[in-house]
Amino acid sequence: MKTLEHHLDWILILHWIFLILVGCIAVFSATFQEDLGWSKFAKNHVIYSTIGLLIGFLTIFIKPIQFYLFSYIIWFVFLLFLVAVEIFGILGMGAIRWLEIGGIRFQPSELMKIGVVLAISRLISDRLNTLNTWGTFLGISLFVVIPFILVASQPDLATSSIYFAPALIVLLMAGLPLVVLFVVYFLFHSLIFSFYKMIWILSLILGAILLFMKINTKWFVGILILLYIAIGFISPWIWNTKLHDYQKARIISFLNPESDPLGKGYQSIQSKIAIGSGGILGKGFLKGTQTQLDFLPIQHTDFIFSVVSEEWGFIGSTILLMAFLTIILRVWQRGMKSKNKFNGMLLFGIGGVWLYQVFINIAMTLGLVPVAGIPLPFLSYGGSSMITNCIFMGLAINCSSRYHLYS
Amino acid sequence: MKTLDLTVNRYRILSFLTCVFFGVLFIRLFFLQVIRYDFFYKKSLANSIRITEIPGLRGEIFDRYGNVIAENTVSYSLYITPNEFGNSEKKLKKFCELLNLDTLLLKKVLFGKNASKNKAVRVLRDMSFQEISTIEEFRADFAGIFIQQETKRHYKIDCGAHFFGYISEPNEVEIEKNPSLRGGTMIGRVGLEKTYDTLLRGIPGLKFRLIDVEGKELGPILETPDIAPGSGRPLKISIDPSLQSLAESLLIGKNGAIVAIEPKTGEILCFASSPTYSPKLFDGAISGKVWKALSEDPNKPLFNRALQAMYPPGSTFKMTVLAAALEYGLIDTSQKIFCGGGIQIGNRFFKDASKKGHGAVNAKLSIAASCDVYYYVLGQRIGLKRLNSIMLKLGYGKKTNVDLDLESSGLAPSEEWYEKRNYQWGAGTLANLGIGQGEILVTPIQQAVNACIWANGGWYIQPHLVVAYGDTLKGEWIRPQYPKIEVNLKDWIFPFIRRAMRETVSAPYGTAARFEKLGYDAAGKTGTAQNPHGNDHAWFICFAPFEDPKIALSVLVENSGWGGVHAAPIAFEIIGRYLGKPANLFDFGVINDHVSGD
Incomplete structure (x- = not known):
C-alpha cells in the first residue's frame, strides 16, 4: 500500500469533500423552514453523504483488478435489480423507479450507471485491437441498450440517456474510427429530420459523399443509404397515419415528461429568476427569497444549482463550476496517462457520466436545455444518486492514484 | 506509435471540448447574474408566483328518471391570512367570541406547525347569513379576512341518507399524505359518495398568483392564466x-x-x-351538535341496517x-x-x-x-x-x-x-x-x-x-x-x-x-x-x-x-x-x- 499512499490523488479527494459540503449546505437551505430548522431532507442528505464518503473511501483500497474481474457480474446483478423494478417497483413521481429490499428503498437505474461503466471499460480494454468489429459493436449495444430500454420504460428517459455518454467517450478514447460513429449518427439523423425534408435531403447528399469517400466496402454504403431513405419515409408515414392523437401525445410526453406540468415553462422561469436575482455576491445563506418561498417544487433535487446560485451569487457558482471542471479534467488527464488500459477506460467512462450530468443539469437550471430529471452529482438530494457518485469517485481516485501501475 | 498519437490528440480535443461546455455555462451564468441582474432581481421582488389548487365541481347524482337529486350550490367560506390578521391574543379572542369559534383550535389552524403564514386558510365553511352579516359588521376591526364564494353539496330529496353517504373535509393525516387536497377538495366518507369518490371529485385546476417577497398575493398573472378545474362525473342511479x-x-x-x-x-x-x-x-x-346527536343516538341512525345488520x-x-x-x-x-x-x-x-x-x-x-x-x-x-x-x-x-x-x-x-x-x-x-x-x-x-x-x-x-x-x-x-x-x-x-x-x-x-x-x-x-x-x-x-x-x-x-x-x-x-x-x-x-x- 506504500505506493498508493505516495500517489494518492489529493486533488480529487479534496474537491470531492468540497462538493459534498456544498451539497449539504444547499439542501439544508433549500428545505429550511423557520420553525422546523433541520428538515427531514437535510438530515437524510447528511446521512447519505456520510455513507457515501465511507463507501467511496473503502472503494479506493480495492485493487482495480477486482473490479475488472467482477465487472460483468456487477452489471448483471444491477440488471436483475432493474428487471425487479419492472415487476415489484414502487411508484413515485408518476413513474416506477424505486425498489425496496429489506426496508431500504433505492433507484436501481442510478446504480446501473456503475454497471454500465465497468462493463464497457472491460469489454473495450479487452478488445482494443478489434474495436471496429461487429462483435464489439454487439457487446456495447448489449451493455448499454438493455439497461436503456428497461429504464426508459419506467419511464425515465432522462436517466436512461446517461448510459450512452460513457460508452461514447470510452469508444472515442480507445481509438474507434470516427466514421463508425458517423454511420450510427447518420441513421439517427434520418429519424429526427425526416419531418424537415430540406435538411433531410441535404444531409443525405452530404452524408452519402462522406461515406463513399471514407468506406471502401461500397455495397455497405449502399445499404446504409437505403436504410436512411427507408427510415425517412416510414417514420412520418407511421406518425401521420398509424398513430392516434393520444398515442402521439404519449410519445411527446414520454420524450419530455416534465415539459410543462405547471404551465408555460414554470420551473425554468422560476429557476432563472432565482439564479439571476442572486447577482455577483448572492443573497447569502438562507436569504434566497425564491428558495425560501418554495417557488421551485423540486429545488432540493434537480434544481439544487439554482439554490446555490441564488444564495452564493456569481462568485459562488463560478467556484462550483470550477470544482466540477477540475475534477473532470483531472479524470481525463489520468485516464490518458494510465498504464493499465482498464483503469484508463474506467476513468474516461466515469468522466463521461459526470460531464453529461453536470452539463445537462446546470444547463437546465440556466434555461439552456429543456427540463429533464437529471440530478447534479454530489449536490442533489437523493440517496441512490449520492452513493452511486461516491462509488464513482472512489473508483476514480483509485485508478487515478494507480495511474503509473500496469496492473 | 500511431495509436498513442491518436489518443493524445483525442485527449486534447476532449479536454478542450469539456472547457467549451463549461465555458457555455459560465457565459450564461454571467449573462443571467451580472448583465441581467437588475431585471431578475426586480422579478424576484414582485413577480413571484404561487400555485394553489382549485377543486373540481363535484359530480351531480341523478335518479332513475333523470332528475337531479344531489347537486352543488353556492356557499360562503371565511378565509384568514395569518400574517395579515396578526398573532394578537386579544384580537383572536374577540374574533372567536363574535363567531362562536374555539380560540385554541383557530390559533392552531392559523399559527400551528403546518400553517403557511402568508397563505389564506379556510376557517369557516358554509357560513350562515347571520355569520356573514356579523363579519361584514366588524370587518374594519380585523385585517386579512375575506369571504369567498364556493360550492357545497346539496341533496335535493329528503331521503336516501343511507345510500348517499356524505362528504367532509380531509383531515390532517390525509393532507399530509396528499398535500394537493389542501385546495379545498372534499372527500366522500361513506355510501355512494365514497364508492365513487374518484369519479365524482373531478380534476383540480390550478391558480397562479403573483406574490411579493413576504408571500402576500398581488393578483393573477397575464402569461399564465388559471387552469379551470374539470368537473367530476355525474352518476345516474336506479333509485325511485x-x-x-x-x-x-x-x-x-x-x-x-x-x-x-x-x-x-x-x-x-x-x-x-x-x-x-x-x-x-x-x-x-x-x-x-347535530353530528354528536347522530353518533350518540342509542338507535344508531348512522348504522346502515339494510347493508350492515345481520x-x-x-x-x-x-x-x-x-x-x-x-x-x-x-x-x-x-x-x-x-x-x-x-x-x-x-x-x-x-x-x-x-x-x-x-x-x-x-x-x-x-x-x-x-x-x-x-x-x-x-x-x-x-x-x-x-x-x-x-x-x-x-x-x-x-x-x-x-x-x-x-x-x-x-x-x-x-x-x-x-x-x-x-x-x-x-x-x-x-x-x-x-x-x-x-x-x-x-x-x-x-x-x-x-x-x-x-x-x-x-x-x-x-x-x-x-x-x-x-x-x-x-x-x-x-x-x-x-x-x-x-x-x-x-x-x-x-x-x-x-x-x-x-x-x-x-x-x-x-x-x-x-x-x-x-x-x-x-x-x-x-x-x-x-x-x-x-x-x-x-x-x-x-x-x-x-x-x-x-x-x-x-x-x-x-x-x-x-x-x-x-x-x-x-x-x-x-x-x-x-x-x-x-x-x-x-x-x-x-x-x-x-x-x-x-
Missing part, C-alpha cells in the same frame, strides 16, 4: 325517489330496513334503513331448505310429512308455530302455510354440508357486492365453522337451521337478492345503485356491466318454489292470503325470526307480478312480531306504489286482522 320516501315513511318509528330491486336488471329501486336522518344535514358543513332469516329461509332437499332428492314434491303441532328430537320438543298443527303437509303447503315440523325434518335430512353448499349458491354467507361499502357478509355456518368454535352440533341444531334459526345470519339486501333469484327463476344480477356515469369529455353516459349469476340447481325446482310462494298469497291457507284481494298477483314468504334479546323480528320477502316480476323486495322490522302482520303490509304498500295501483290497506281491512301461524 317516491318509492324511497314511501319506504322511509313506512319505517318511521320502527327499526328496520327495506330493499327493493328490479329483478331483471339488479337495479335497486329503494334502499331504506330506519331510523334514518335527512341527507340535508350534511349539506355544506354539519354542525358539531338477522336470522326465520321462515323466509324455507325456500332455501326446500331447494336443497329437492336438489339432493331427499324428498319429492308430493311426499307428505305429518305435522301435529311439534316434533320430539332427542330430549327436546320442537314446537310448530301453529299449535294445532298443519296435518299432512306436502312441499307446496309447507311454504304457503309455513309449516315448521316439515322443515325440522328436512333440516336433519339435508345435513350441514349440503345446506351450506346450497346457501352459498343462493347468495348467503358472502357479500352481494352492491356498490356501497361496509357491507356485512352474513353467516352461512359450515362444519368447519362449528368445529372452530368447539360447538357440538347435532340433530337439534340441524332442525333449528331448517327453519332459519340458530347460527344463520343474513342481511336485508341478501334477502332482496334471494327474492330476485325466485322471481327470475334461478339467476340474479349483482345488485347495484349506479346504472351509468357520465363521460365528461364526450358528454355520454357509460353504463357499467354488472355480472349475471346463475344458480345451478335442477331446472324444475325454481318454477315449483315460485308457485309455492305464489300460494302464500293466493291460497286461502297462505300466510299472506289476506293481501290477495289487492290484486297485485304477488308471491312471497313471511318470516318471524326469534330473537334471544327481545321481541321477534318480522320478515317479508316477495316479488310481483307473478308472471313477469317487476319488483322484488325484502322488508325487515326489528322486534315487532309476526312477519305477516308487521312486514308484509309494508311490502304491499311499496309494491302497490311501484306498480301504479296504490291501495289503502286499511280500506281492504287487511291491517287489523289478527292472523296467526307463520
Whole structure:
C-alpha cells in the first residue's frame, strides 16, 4: 500500500469533500423552514453523504483488478435489480423507479450507471485491437441498450440517456474510427429530420459523399443509404397515419415528461429568476427569497444549482463550476496517462457520466436545455444518486492514484 | 506509435471540448447574474408566483328518471391570512367570541406547525347569513379576512341518507399524505359518495398568483392564466325517489330496513334503513351538535341496517331448505310429512308455530302455510354440508357486492365453522337451521337478492345503485356491466318454489292470503325470526307480478312480531306504489286482522 499512499490523488479527494459540503449546505437551505430548522431532507442528505464518503473511501483500497474481474457480474446483478423494478417497483413521481429490499428503498437505474461503466471499460480494454468489429459493436449495444430500454420504460428517459455518454467517450478514447460513429449518427439523423425534408435531403447528399469517400466496402454504403431513405419515409408515414392523437401525445410526453406540468415553462422561469436575482455576491445563506418561498417544487433535487446560485451569487457558482471542471479534467488527464488500459477506460467512462450530468443539469437550471430529471452529482438530494457518485469517485481516485501501475 | 498519437490528440480535443461546455455555462451564468441582474432581481421582488389548487365541481347524482337529486350550490367560506390578521391574543379572542369559534383550535389552524403564514386558510365553511352579516359588521376591526364564494353539496330529496353517504373535509393525516387536497377538495366518507369518490371529485385546476417577497398575493398573472378545474362525473342511479320516501315513511318509528330491486336488471329501486336522518344535514358543513346527536343516538341512525345488520332469516329461509332437499332428492314434491303441532328430537320438543298443527303437509303447503315440523325434518335430512353448499349458491354467507361499502357478509355456518368454535352440533341444531334459526345470519339486501333469484327463476344480477356515469369529455353516459349469476340447481325446482310462494298469497291457507284481494298477483314468504334479546323480528320477502316480476323486495322490522302482520303490509304498500295501483290497506281491512301461524 506504500505506493498508493505516495500517489494518492489529493486533488480529487479534496474537491470531492468540497462538493459534498456544498451539497449539504444547499439542501439544508433549500428545505429550511423557520420553525422546523433541520428538515427531514437535510438530515437524510447528511446521512447519505456520510455513507457515501465511507463507501467511496473503502472503494479506493480495492485493487482495480477486482473490479475488472467482477465487472460483468456487477452489471448483471444491477440488471436483475432493474428487471425487479419492472415487476415489484414502487411508484413515485408518476413513474416506477424505486425498489425496496429489506426496508431500504433505492433507484436501481442510478446504480446501473456503475454497471454500465465497468462493463464497457472491460469489454473495450479487452478488445482494443478489434474495436471496429461487429462483435464489439454487439457487446456495447448489449451493455448499454438493455439497461436503456428497461429504464426508459419506467419511464425515465432522462436517466436512461446517461448510459450512452460513457460508452461514447470510452469508444472515442480507445481509438474507434470516427466514421463508425458517423454511420450510427447518420441513421439517427434520418429519424429526427425526416419531418424537415430540406435538411433531410441535404444531409443525405452530404452524408452519402462522406461515406463513399471514407468506406471502401461500397455495397455497405449502399445499404446504409437505403436504410436512411427507408427510415425517412416510414417514420412520418407511421406518425401521420398509424398513430392516434393520444398515442402521439404519449410519445411527446414520454420524450419530455416534465415539459410543462405547471404551465408555460414554470420551473425554468422560476429557476432563472432565482439564479439571476442572486447577482455577483448572492443573497447569502438562507436569504434566497425564491428558495425560501418554495417557488421551485423540486429545488432540493434537480434544481439544487439554482439554490446555490441564488444564495452564493456569481462568485459562488463560478467556484462550483470550477470544482466540477477540475475534477473532470483531472479524470481525463489520468485516464490518458494510465498504464493499465482498464483503469484508463474506467476513468474516461466515469468522466463521461459526470460531464453529461453536470452539463445537462446546470444547463437546465440556466434555461439552456429543456427540463429533464437529471440530478447534479454530489449536490442533489437523493440517496441512490449520492452513493452511486461516491462509488464513482472512489473508483476514480483509485485508478487515478494507480495511474503509473500496469496492473 | 500511431495509436498513442491518436489518443493524445483525442485527449486534447476532449479536454478542450469539456472547457467549451463549461465555458457555455459560465457565459450564461454571467449573462443571467451580472448583465441581467437588475431585471431578475426586480422579478424576484414582485413577480413571484404561487400555485394553489382549485377543486373540481363535484359530480351531480341523478335518479332513475333523470332528475337531479344531489347537486352543488353556492356557499360562503371565511378565509384568514395569518400574517395579515396578526398573532394578537386579544384580537383572536374577540374574533372567536363574535363567531362562536374555539380560540385554541383557530390559533392552531392559523399559527400551528403546518400553517403557511402568508397563505389564506379556510376557517369557516358554509357560513350562515347571520355569520356573514356579523363579519361584514366588524370587518374594519380585523385585517386579512375575506369571504369567498364556493360550492357545497346539496341533496335535493329528503331521503336516501343511507345510500348517499356524505362528504367532509380531509383531515390532517390525509393532507399530509396528499398535500394537493389542501385546495379545498372534499372527500366522500361513506355510501355512494365514497364508492365513487374518484369519479365524482373531478380534476383540480390550478391558480397562479403573483406574490411579493413576504408571500402576500398581488393578483393573477397575464402569461399564465388559471387552469379551470374539470368537473367530476355525474352518476345516474336506479333509485325511485317516491318509492324511497314511501319506504322511509313506512319505517318511521320502527327499526328496520327495506330493499327493493328490479329483478331483471339488479337495479335497486329503494334502499331504506330506519331510523334514518335527512341527507340535508350534511349539506355544506354539519354542525358539531347535530353530528354528536347522530353518533350518540342509542338507535344508531348512522348504522346502515339494510347493508350492515345481520338477522336470522326465520321462515323466509324455507325456500332455501326446500331447494336443497329437492336438489339432493331427499324428498319429492308430493311426499307428505305429518305435522301435529311439534316434533320430539332427542330430549327436546320442537314446537310448530301453529299449535294445532298443519296435518299432512306436502312441499307446496309447507311454504304457503309455513309449516315448521316439515322443515325440522328436512333440516336433519339435508345435513350441514349440503345446506351450506346450497346457501352459498343462493347468495348467503358472502357479500352481494352492491356498490356501497361496509357491507356485512352474513353467516352461512359450515362444519368447519362449528368445529372452530368447539360447538357440538347435532340433530337439534340441524332442525333449528331448517327453519332459519340458530347460527344463520343474513342481511336485508341478501334477502332482496334471494327474492330476485325466485322471481327470475334461478339467476340474479349483482345488485347495484349506479346504472351509468357520465363521460365528461364526450358528454355520454357509460353504463357499467354488472355480472349475471346463475344458480345451478335442477331446472324444475325454481318454477315449483315460485308457485309455492305464489300460494302464500293466493291460497286461502297462505300466510299472506289476506293481501290477495289487492290484486297485485304477488308471491312471497313471511318470516318471524326469534330473537334471544327481545321481541321477534318480522320478515317479508316477495316479488310481483307473478308472471313477469317487476319488483322484488325484502322488508325487515326489528322486534315487532309476526312477519305477516308487521312486514308484509309494508311490502304491499311499496309494491302497490311501484306498480301504479296504490291501495289503502286499511280500506281492504287487511291491517287489523289478527292472523296467526307463520
